Amino acid sequence: xxxxxxxxxxxxxxxxxxxxxxxxxxxxxxxxxxxxxxxxxxxxxxxxxxxxxxxxxxxxxxxxxxxxxxxxxxxxxxxxxxxxxxxxxxxxxxxxxxxxxxxxxxxxxxxx
Amino acid sequence: xxxxxxxxxxxxxxxxxxxxxxxxxxxxxxxxxxxxxxxxxxxxxxxxxxxxxxxxxxxxxxxxxxxxxxxxxxxxxxxxxxxxxxxxxxxxxxxxxxxxxxxxxxxxxxxxxxx
Numbered sequence: 001x002x003x004x005x006x007x008x009x010x011x012x013x014x015x016x017x018x019x020x021x022x023x024x025x026x027x028x029x030x031x032x033x034x035x036x037x038x039x040x041x042x043x044x045x046x047x048x049x050x051x052x053x054x055x056x057x058x059x060x061x062x063x064x065x066x067x068x069x070x071x072x073x074x075x076x077x078x079x080x081x082x083x084x085x086x087x088x089x090x091x092x093x094x095x096x097x098x099x100x101x102x103x104x105x106x107x108x109x110x111x112x
Numbered sequence: 113x114x115x116x117x118x119x120x121x122x123x124x125x126x127x128x129x130x131x132x133x134x135x136x137x138x139x140x141x142x143x144x145x146x147x148x149x150x151x152x153x154x155x156x157x158x159x160x161x162x163x164x165x166x167x168x169x170x171x172x173x174x175x176x177x178x179x180x181x182x183x184x185x186x187x188x189x190x191x192x193x194x195x196x197x198x199x200x201x202x203x204x205x206x207x208x209x210x211x212x213x214x215x216x217x218x219x220x221x222x223x224x225x226x227x
Binding site for chain 2: 033040041042043044045048055056088090092096097098099100101102103105106
């Protein structure tokens with residue numbers, strides 16, 4: 001009974017490909033997030049959804065498109081992958097945006 | 113604009129030493145929330161504490177304690193009698209009303225605890 005799950009855990013792909021990462025939470029939370037963690041461990045928010053509605057959209061290239069089919073799921077689709085997209089991507093959820101976040105295990109994306 | 117500074121990039125201690133991780137934040141809001149998260153070598157991010165701007169009480173949880181001081185805009189984290197299992201990267205984070213409660217993370221402090 002994992003609280004926040006992500007698939008896949010590892011993703012190795014070539015430049016130019018399109019890939020998706022899926023995230024699901026079973027905590028009944030209203031808010032979900034995508035973060036990117038670079039090789040220096042710096043964590044940066046990419047997107048935030050509240051009840052399936054996009055509320056935060058940081059300056060992320062529009063090759064990245066989040067989709068929230070329902071409030072328990074937030075998927076991330078990336079088009080035309082570039083070398084600089086290599087990072088660990090974390091999904092998270094919280095009761096609302098003022099509360100602590102619970103993170104998924106991360107997806108390590110390697111673009112070659 | 114909100115900002116979180118964790119000036120200590122890496123700290124190395126010997127087991128049983130006490131260690132304090134510093135966190136200084138900037139915000140113009142009166143309503144905001146502060147957090148600490150732990151990222152052990154296994155990579156997952158674990159929530160440790162949440163504090164709102166109206167509650168300056170210090171908190172203790174086992175060997176962990178937090179000191180919140182609005183006068184110095186600091187929210188420091190102390191581990192008493194450190195253990196090897198405390199080795200991790202620790203992140204301080206800030207979420208403010210003005211930013212739509214977007215969470216900004218500090219750069220993290222990597223703590224090494226040697227046996």
